[in-house]
Amino acid sequence: MQKKKWSELSSGQRRFMVVAGVFEGVLKVAALVDLARRPADQVRGNKVAWATAITVINAFGAVPIAYFVKGRRPT
Numbered sequence: 001m002q003k004k005k006w007s008e009l010s011s012g013q014r015r016f017m018v019v020a021g022v023f024e025g026v027l028k029v030a031a032l033v034d035l036a037r038r039p040a041d042q043v044r045g046n047k048v049a050w051a052t053a054i055t056v057i058n059a060f061g062a063v064p065i066a067y068f069v070k071g072r073r074p075t
Helices: 011-037 047-056 062-071
Strands: none
Touching: 011 047, 011 062, 047 062
16 A cells, blocks of 8 residues: 555545544643652552653554553552
């Protein structure tokens, strides 16, 4: 499958890409802010490892969602 240029995408496809990018960015920021404010004993695993994974891995919001679901201990 050949990659398409931005100009070759339909307006609906462009809109989806922008919305998906904004959604992922908001999730990443929310997860990083929560991680920074949360004490280390309330985080499952290493805070640095979570921050690195949230920042580096580009999986359409999967890592920030995993952090919110599995990475935090109940308060």
